[in-house]
Amino acid sequence: MMHFLLLFSRQGKLRLQKWFTPVPEREKKKIVRDMTTMVLGRKPRSCNFLHWKDLKIVYKKYASLYFCCGLDAEENELLALEVLHRYVELLDKYFGNVCELDIIFNFEKAYFILDEFLLGGEVQETSKQVLSRSIEASDMLQEAEIDNSDYDLELGWP
């Protein structure tokens, strides 16, 4: 099971964090700090796996953004790399050639995509088609509501 997924920049700025297990706030901050220092301290061309306490840390760098997740010790590292890659693909498909700024400014969208892909630290759906279909569908729903609500507001009635 995946315990957390973090996205951070080369400067160590956190861009997205998802905790699949309840972790107290202070502990979260500590883990984030440890992860950023550990992962950013790695030399280029070294392997993508680390051990931290009893977790396996798998990270991968895409452009200027580091994707980093913590797994149970029994999990398969390569599968986790595959998960990270699939998430990047999904973001790419959604934003169209995704960059760090997309994630910064639409960070709630990035979360929504992640929520469709992973649930409770497990892969929920592996098919890209099914995933993008459900993401689009919920976006459509949202847009329809916003159109309606604008109409409500113009009328001045709830």
Added chain:
Amino acid sequence: MALKIVKGSIDRMFDKNLQDLVRGIRNHKEDEAKYISTCIDEIKQELKQDNIAVKSNAVCKLTYLQMLGYDVSWAAFNIVEVMSSSKFTYKRIGYLAASQCFHESTDVIMLTTNQIRKDLSSPNQYDTGVALTGLSCFVTPDLARDLANDIMTLMSHTKPYIRKKAVLIMYKVFLKYPESLRPAFPRMKEKLEDPDPGVQSAAVNVICELARRNPKNYLSLAPLFFKLMTSSTNNWVLIKIIKLFGALTPLEPRLGKKLIEPLTNLIHSRILLCLSSVAVLISLSSGMPNHSASIQGLCIVPRPLSVLSLFIVKYLGLLAMSKILKTHPKSVQSHKDLILQCLDDKDESIRLRALDLLYGMVSKKNLMEIVKKLMLHVDKAEGTTYRDELLTKIIDICSQSNYQYITNFEWYISILVELTRLEGTRHGHLIASQMLDVAIRVKAIRAFAVAQMATLLDNAHLLTGNTQHNGICEVLYAAAWICGEFSEHLEDPMATLEAMLRPKVATLPGHIQAVYVQNAAKLFSTVLRGQEGAPADSKVAQETSQLLIDRLPVFVQSANLEVQERASCILQLVKYIQKLQQKDVEVAEEVTALFAGELNPVAPKAQKKVPVPEGLDLDAWINEPPSGSESEDEGRKTKTKGKAVFAKEESRHTKPRYTEVDEKELAKRREVRKAEQANNPFYIKASPSSQKVYQEAVGVEHIPVVQIDLSVPLKVPGMPMSDQYVKQEEERREKNKADRKKKDKKKRREKGRQRRGDSGPESEEDITPAHMVDIVTEEMPENALPSDDDDKDPNDPHKVCDIQGNLHDGSQVVVSVIFENKCDSFIKSMEFNVMDSLNSKLQRPEGAGPHDSLTVPFQLPPGISNEARFIFSMQSIVMPQKLKGTLTFIVKVSWSCSPQRWLITTMCHLASTRRGRTKVGKMNLESGHVLLIWTRKSKRLRWYYRWREEREIQRWKYPWRI
């Protein structure tokens, strides 16, 4: 009302949305904190408005701020408000914020139960989906209990989108509310065959996670998973299933056999390395040697390791190897050079993996080489964490299984001394404990160790040089203790005493100073003993006392209580001794008596193993407590009086009642107790055991002790000291080899026909230790119960017979056996004979032939047990094998005059690495009268003897393993 809403919407136009907030933060890089605090004020205002759109916007911004590390727990209630909006847009934001900010101790979670239940049953599948996603992050035991039923019904929802989410979240519910597992499990099982692949993979995921926690309960699903594995084309699912089988196969060995074929197919058909490496691991963990899949697996994993230099593959290869090492150590050992190369890798993860592997790979032959390599790495390692890791690994490797692989302890001590030169390590105490352990338990090394420690003490200023990193000065603790305790080996105790009393010592941590002071006293006694023999030296002795009297006051003023106390005690003692010395009284003997006797290591479990004497009930009261009603009365009385003064008076009254026993009575009781102890066979007495003598009789090869040059300096310029030993060791081995070859040739000439070919490559057991090293085993109470209540499952029939002998010192196997006579007759003339086998030759005492047996040095009256220790020395051994032995004994039966001779045939297995199980559960009791039961934990053999009517010799075979 309408006006208010209109006003809200106009306000909203001027509000910052999330994008504005992010942009603002980026524009205010210098005063970010200030900017954010104004933003938070704004958000607080927004949250006060009634317009849900404004609120959700505020909550969205809060979620962002939460990620930046700001505390937003104060807005929890507003988040709940947004969650309960009927609009999907806002609901989504609300649930997102909740999943990011809520945790188990958030109190508003209680308020959400009904809202979530409503959302779960919403006609809109996306509403339900969002609720499930949010719930997965903040589910609490209460929520899990209340919503378990709702989620269970969702598992059979018409939409696969909901089904898969419901299935996955059930795992979280099981964790928080385990009672739900039983009712939900049948439905979960159904979902494994769901038509939708997403739902199916979700169910596989959940069951894999569950099975990892408790594999036994999921064995019944194996056929279903087997079907899935052969039919599924989804790699994600396949990997999970194979992992699941990895957890199941150890429980059901038959499963492993069945899996070979599909697994080999998978390895062949899919190039996905990921899959194959997983597959290999699982086929290996099935624990079946020599089956095709595992051998193929072995070929697959090392190949990429050696051919490709891809770092990921390297890492995984090492990881796989560490798994293989557990089952097939041989096949990994052949890759030693590759693994040593990995130590040079610039990637720390890979280096650490390689280190882990080394631990399992060392043997007597390569230990020095490997440690030398590691020492080089220690020198050039940057970063203290990695260096500390190396240090602990070196010590782990050397000390594993009771220093099994160390042939030369002088070398080990010098390695430890070299390690003390590391700056800024945290593991000073580790090195110290190793030094103490070796010096105490290896008697032969003490002289050398003491010399080394004396040098260390003399150069203490080097270790304590920079006081910030004083982790290493722990070593001085060990050094001082060793020098003091074994001071009889010291060349110049006076110099060491002087070194220990330098004023600089007062800067060391308190517990170390305390040891210094105590051991200075020990050294003092040694100095006195050495000098009082000659009358001319009495002046020197007096000078020594004066030295102590001069130096000790520094310690008397110490802030540390322990140091203070010890120092003042010893100071007074020395002053008194000085007085006596001035009157020319011989004091040395009396002073030495203070520290007489040897301190033996005590096994950590010793206390637990002390048997409870018969008739002693630990739970019984020694003095009956006042009866319940009385104490209650008392309580009420004190309550009514209400004053503590009264209670105090009461206690003063009662206390003396218990201790009012006069001296005579006490003395009498003591006498009685002593007599009891003398009669009680279970009471620990300090009597030498008989087996020690016997041990010597077995004729252990005596190797001349290498002369030790005590004047070895701490560091030979240009060459680290331990290297000398490596060279020395190599030379010694060469010489041994040559000697052996000579012998072989002689034998060949003598015998003419020689079955054993040439001695082949130098095998493990051929390496003789440099010194006759007696590793003192830890002390245990004499009558320690061979019980193994620690990890033995009483229902497991296999565990009873698993014998672990100690492979001692390379060429010796030590077997301790407890003989217990459970019958009513007297047993005598026990003899134990182990025959040579085709490939091994036991070393025998001079003049004894291969058929002569060893006598067990005691007889067994009825109901008595005794322990014998057998030490087998191998003259040569080629491979691990079983040795067959016979135990014969005579039983004196009261109603039959002729003694009966009984035979038990036993088998010993000389390989300590192989593990196997013998099925004692199936053993047929009717075929014999003697039952041998071996308990694994205690490493002792007990046999029970059952007498039956027939009086013929019974014989059976009973394999046991060492």
